[in-house]
Amino acid sequence: MSAPASTTASADPIDAAIAEHRRRRGPLLPLLHAVQDRVGCISDEAVARIADALNLSRAEVHGVVSFYDHFRRTPGGRHRVGLCRAEACQAVGARALEAEATRQLGVGIGGTTPDGAFTLQGLYCLGNCAAGPSLMIDEELYGRVDGARLAELLAQWRSRP
Amino acid sequence: MSAATRVYVSGDAAARALGADAVAKGIADRAAAAGRAVQIVRTGSRGLVWAEPLVEVETGGERIAYGPVTARDLDALFAARLLDGGAHAARLGRIESHPWFARQERLTFAFSGYADPLDYDAWRAAGGLAGVENALGMAPAAIVKAVSDSGLRGRGGAAFPTGRKWQTVLDQPAGEKFIVCNADEGDSGTFSDRMLMEGDPFTLLAGMAIAGLAVGATQGYIYLRVEYPHARRVLENAILTARARGLLGERVLGTARRFDIELRLGAGAYICGEETSLLESLEGRRAEIRFRPPLPAIKGLWGQPTVVNNVITLASVPVILARGAAYYRDFGAGDSRGTLPLQLAGNVRRGGLVEKAFGLSLRELIEDFGGGTLSGRPVQAVQIGGPLGAYVTAAQLDTPLTYEGLAGIGAMLGHGGVVVFDDTADMLDMARFAMEFCAHESCGKCTPCRVGSTRATELLARLCAGRATRAELTLLEQLCDTMISGSLCGLGGMAPFPVRSILRGFPDAVARRLA
Numbered sequence: 001m002s003a004p005a006s007t008t009a010s011a012d013p014i015d016a017a018i019a020e021h022r023r024r025r026g027p028l029l030p031l032l033h034a035v036q037d038r039v040g041c042i043s044d045e046a047v048a049r050i051a052d053a054l055n056l057s058r059a060e061v062h063g064v065v066s067f068y069d070h071f072r073r074t075p076g077g078r079h080r081v082g083l084c085r086a087e088a089c090q091a092v093g094a095r096a097l098e099a100e101a102t103r104q105l106g107v108g109i110g111g112t113t114p115d116g117a118f119t120l121q122g123l124y125c126l127g128n129c130a131a132g133p134s135l136m137i138d139e140e141l142y143g144r145v146d147g148a149r150l151a152e153l154l155a156q157w158r159s160r161p
Numbered sequence: 162m163s164a165a166t167r168v169y170v171s172g173d174a175a176a177r178a179l180g181a182d183a184v185a186k187g188i189a190d191r192a193a194a195a196g197r198a199v200q201i202v203r204t205g206s207r208g209l210v211w212a213e214p215l216v217e218v219e220t221g222g223e224r225i226a227y228g229p230v231t232a233r234d235l236d237a238l239f240a241a242r243l244l245d246g247g248a249h250a251a252r253l254g255r256i257e258s259h260p261w262f263a264r265q266e267r268l269t270f271a272f273s274g275y276a277d278p279l280d281y282d283a284w285r286a287a288g289g290l291a292g293v294e295n296a297l298g299m300a301p302a303a304i305v306k307a308v309s310d311s312g313l314r315g316r317g318g319a320a321f322p323t324g325r326k327w328q329t330v331l332d333q334p335a336g337e338k339f340i341v342c343n344a345d346e347g348d349s350g351t352f353s354d355r356m357l358m359e360g361d362p363f364t365l366l367a368g369m370a371i372a373g374l375a376v377g378a379t380q381g382y383i384y385l386r387v388e389y390p391h392a393r394r395v396l397e398n399a400i401l402t403a404r405a406r407g408l409l410g411e412r413v414l415g416t417a418r419r420f421d422i423e424l425r426l427g428a429g430a431y432i433c434g435e436e437t438s439l440l441e442s443l444e445g446r447r448a449e450i451r452f453r454p455p456l457p458a459i460k461g462l463w464g465q466p467t468v469v470n471n472v473i474t475l476a477s478v479p480v481i482l483a484r485g486a487a488y489y490r491d492f493g494a495g496d497s498r499g500t501l502p503l504q505l506a507g508n509v510r511r512g513g514l515v516e517k518a519f520g521l522s523l524r525e526l527i528e529d530f531g532g533g534t535l536s537g538r539p540v541q542a543v544q545i546g547g548p549l550g551a552y553v554t555a556a557q558l559d560t561p562l563t564y565e566g567l568a569g570i571g572a573m574l575g576h577g578g579v580v581v582f583d584d585t586a587d588m589l590d591m592a593r594f595a596m597e598f599c600a601h602e603s604c605g606k607c608t609p610c611r612v613g614s615t616r617a618t619e620l621l622a623r624l625c626a627g628r629a630t631r632a633e634l635t636l637l638e639q640l641c642d643t644m645i646s647g648s649l650c651g652l653g654g655m656a657p658f659p660v661r662s663i664l665r666g667f668p669d670a671v672a673r674r675l676a
Contacts, residue, residue: 026463029428033426087350125388127388129349129351131213134178141175
């Protein structure tokens with residue numbers, strides 16, 4: 001293993017992520033995950049620095065970032081609310097739940113609430129298909145969610161940092 | 162002082178999504194308040210999703226199950242002497258005797274749900290290591306032959322004979338080779354990969370190690386979808402433990418053979434379930450599919466011979482090596498050998514994981530196991546095999562769930578997901594959704610898929626709105642033909658299947674909606 005990065009390098013989360021992943025085989029996706037997990041998004045500046053570190057063009061890095069729904073170029077809300085839109089959840093009311101979520105949050109899919117608490121996202125399958133409709137807030141999965149349960153969950157999560 | 166009562170609470174993501182964490186805490190708190198010593202073990206899921214959160218109490222040498230249990234039920238359950246197996250409406254008795262479980266044949270899921278999934282000693286004591294131990298004493302060709310003779314076919318959807326794939330990789334000149342586990346379980350209605358990874362991760366790692374021994378690969382990768390954070394945590398820990406205990410690493414179980422595994426995360430692209438897209442993604446690119454040939458078995462990851470298998474396929478290998486090819490093959494019949502973990506989902510009363518020898522009919526699955534629809538309304542349609550699978554009608558429910566049986570009605574088994582819809586579903590809108598999904602997930606490499614899915618979505622939207630003419634319906638059919646014969650991979654090549662199955666299976670709905 002390599003020696004720990006210098007103090008200045010590790011102080012910056014993008015540099016730290018680059019130092020950690022650049023020598024791996026196929027480093028780009030792990031590196032993009034690391035940057036987004038630590039900084040919240042993959043900014044223009046991050047794209048440029050990642051491209052430089054991996055000897056890729058910025059266009060190549062942007063092309064990869066924009067291909068995958070999970071990565072975002074601009075910061076979202078504090079929490080990500082991912083609604084399952086796939087067939088099994090549709091069979092038990094996912095579309096009604098989506099309508100309820102857009103009503104309760106006052107934003108559409110892809111939107112961020114004005115208070116910065118939530119970004120609403122559409123997902124295709126959370127693997128909870130026998131207990132839908134399902135949604136995921138950050139990394140917590142919830143099943144059999146109806147409008148009342150959604151309101152409860154949003155109230156709980158709104159106060160979390 | 163008496164020993165602590167052991168209480169098993171499912172820690173699977175589906176159980177937690179229904180409140181299992183609060184149940185586990187509630188039991189611990191109430192037991193402490195009552196001065197009763199308990200040891201709470203978080204297990205994987207037994208697959209009875211309808212009974213989650215499931216609690217099992219060890220009493221009198223048996224595990225007595227209760228489910229579904231919510232935190233609100235706990236006062237009543239403690240009053241009914243839960244910790245001594247007391248009577249209550251939620252008491253299910255021994256899971257092994259419960260008809261929903263007793264009728265199953267658990268081979269791949271033999272260990273899932275019994276113990277803490279990260280308890281290596283419990284897994285080993287249950288016989289988890291037997292497959293790897295046997296494989297270490299066999300020549301590579303003999304391992305491949307056992308897998309071939311078992312009749313195992315790829316459970317991810319394509320149903321390609323696993324042994325033949327392994328043989329191709331084994332036949333390549335010695336050098337760097339890879340084992341890639343496709344854990345990008347993106348099909349709606351499927352959760353067997355997730356349940357296996359969360360409930361019995363060591364069996365998956367063992368299956369990958371056996372694949373490595375068979376073809377001469379020393380490095381494996383698990384490509385896991387980012388939507389499964391709970392499975393990620395379990396796998397991360399399982400890999401560390403497996404290294405510490407010598408299942409993985411420079412010397413597999415103390416021999417001179419190396420095999421190690423690295424976990425990689427996807428980023429929300431359905432196309433990565435297609436094996437060449439997955440390889441592109443692992444290498445750090447846009448997940449655009451590759452032309453074939455060359456096959457990944459010849460030029461795969463970083464241009465090297467690569468076995469790409471789905472989670473369930475790899476996790477089915479240890480039992481084959483432990484019990485022999487014939488043992489596995491004798492479950493099932495014809496070209497459908499072994500057991501199939503079916504996932505019963507959607508609008509169904511008792512959904513979950515049903516692993517059984519091939520041959521169960523759709524009706525037996527939905528009525529006997531599922532208990533009909535959750536809404537209590539009639540079944541209108543069932544989608545089998547994910548978003549690219551056909552919708553079958555209520556009149557086709559007696560079809561056997563085998564590769565041949567489903568092919569006979571123009572459907573496919575795919576990854577074994579079965580999604581039930583009642584008579585309130587708007588089937589034409591489900592057809593529109595199928596194409597919209599394809600348009601959303603298309604990698605864009607080939608025109609039939611990239612452009613075809615968008616144009617077909619527009620036509621289907623017109624049909625749903627009552628504005629499509631008979632001529633436009635013909636155009637849609639032609640577009641489906643073009644996509645099927647002209648697309649480079651299964652996404653564009655199969656997205657017309659659910660659409661066509663609806664147009665053919667529900668002709669009255671189509672006729673009513675035409676302009």
